[in-house]
Amino acid sequence: MNGHDFTFHGAALVALASGALHWPRERLLVVSDLHFGKPGRIARRGGSLLPPYATQDTLLRLEMVVEQTAATTLIALGDSFDDLQAAEDLPEPERLWLTRLMAGRRWVWIAGNHDPAPQGLGGSHLASFRHLGLTFRHMAEPGATGEVTGHYHPKARLSAQGHGAARPCFLLDGARVILPAFGTYTGGLHSDAPVLAALMQPCAIAVLTGTAALAIPMPRRQASAPASTSLR
DSSP, X not given: OOEEEEEETTEEEEEETTSOEEEGGGTEEEEOOOOBTHHHHHHHTTOOOOOTTHHHHHHHHHHHHXXXXXXXXXXXXXXXXXXXXXXXXXXXXXXXXXXHHHTTSEEEEEOOSSOSOOTTSSSEEESXXXXXXXXXESSOOTTOOSEEEOSSOEEEEEEETTEEEEEEEEEEOSSEEEOOXXXXXXXXXXXXXXXXXXXXXXXXXXXXXXXXXXXXXXXXXXXXXXXXXXXX
């Protein structure tokens, strides 16, 4: 399976090219920021229209990675729905699709800032979840360690010969893992943003997602050159 293998606080994990995090030994899969119902929420607020198939596309990709990994536990790291109304308005075919995915699996919904938790669905609804030394929550906490989070939708740019495109990415260091948004049309925050630079250690790497998982040093902004003090 296409992914970047790494060890984090004793856990052998895989950052998959799909944007999901896999813990093979525990048969555990983690996704973040599904944002089901985003096009509807934006339309309700008078924003620009997004393609209406975003939820179906997210569900299709989620189903594929669940089947590929044979996961028996899934943790959704918050912002699974774009807001509480989106959870209530989930069309019946998509609701049944999600119900089939959940059947026979332990499913943990972590509360996000968009949705406290989709209460109308099954599974567990928690503020955070701890398993074998790792803590799963929506948003990173400064100073935390052994932490797996989402929220920021990180992305990074891979440049070649003066050209490049930003791709969603994982951010990894010795203290934390930040997942990319799994949902379709969710946008992202560049890894060199000050908030991410402040959270991640200098040794951090970015694992770009897409057709292949690619690990690179986490891109950071270059410090401005000091002003010249020479007299002329």
